[in-house]
Amino acid sequence: MSTRDLFLRSLNASFLVAGLTALVGTALAPSASAEPFKLGADQKVELENNNYPAYPQYPTPQAYPTPQRRAPINGNAQNNQLNGSAQSNQAPPPVRRPIPVQIQKQVVLPANFLGAWNVQGQRMKVEAMPEFQAGAEAVFAPNTSNVWNIGGNPSSGYSMSSDAGVQTSLVVDKVEGNTAFIRYSHPIKNTVAQEAIVMSLVPGGAVFNGLERVSIAKEGVTRAKVTYQLVGRRNR
Numbered sequence: 001m002s003t004r005d006l007f008l009r010s011l012n013a014s015f016l017v018a019g020l021t022a023l024v025g026t027a028l029a030p031s032a033s034a035e036p037f038k039l040g041a042d043q044k045v046e047l048e049n050n051n052y053p054a055y056p057q058y059p060t061p062q063a064y065p066t067p068q069r070r071a072p073i074n075g076n077a078q079n080n081q082l083n084g085s086a087q088s089n090q091a092p093p094p095v096r097r098p099i100p101v102q103i104q105k106q107v108v109l110p111a112n113f114l115g116a117w118n119v120q121g122q123r124m125k126v127e128a129m130p131e132f133q134a135g136a137e138a139v140f141a142p143n144t145s146n147v148w149n150i151g152g153n154p155s156s157g158y159s160m161s162s163d164a165g166v167q168t169s170l171v172v173d174k175v176e177g178n179t180a181f182i183r184y185s186h187p188i189k190n191t192v193a194q195e196a197i198v199m200s201l202v203p204g205g206a207v208f209n210g211l212e213r214v215s216i217a218k219e220g221v222t223r224a225k226v227t228y229q230l231v232g233r234r235n236r
Helices: 003-032 041-048 075-089 130-139
Strands: 115-128 143-153 157-162 167-176 179-188 191-201 207-218 221-234
Touching (some): 115 130
Antiparallel strands (some): 115 143, 143 157, 191 207
């Protein structure tokens, strides 16, 4: 054996001893040290044996198919169908009969009130606003004398005229026995005169006793009221 071969063998032996020493040191290192602060062996055991619940593992992400969009439900169509079904099941509304219009019938004025009358009037009372009191007393005479003509029928209505120039339609409010309640209105200059008359026939029908109230109004405000006592005699 040459010197070269001896050198190589001694070199290999040195490497082999060094490798065994490293392996033995590594294997003996955990058991050779009893100090937990250097290796942390005891700390690891305590953490693994603690009472805290372990966190669950997160599942592996999975790919889910994209849901397909559905066509929207036609709510109006369904509502219409439901409404139609509900309406078809409901009873038809009751038929309302038209309310008959009540036409006020013309009160019949008996024939013994018709014709020409000579009427005498005596003023009984004058009631007016303070600013019109004196004027009303001057305009309405204490005593009057006129001729009335009353005519007409229930179908065409009644009218009244006088020799003082009054010509107007006559409203018959009511008739009770031999007493008639009539009224009319006519303009006097820029005012309106509303006259209400009560005629009570004396037996025989040639004479009546009555009252007449004249109201003078302007723009809906009554300014004066004058009351007359009447005596009428049939004009032959």
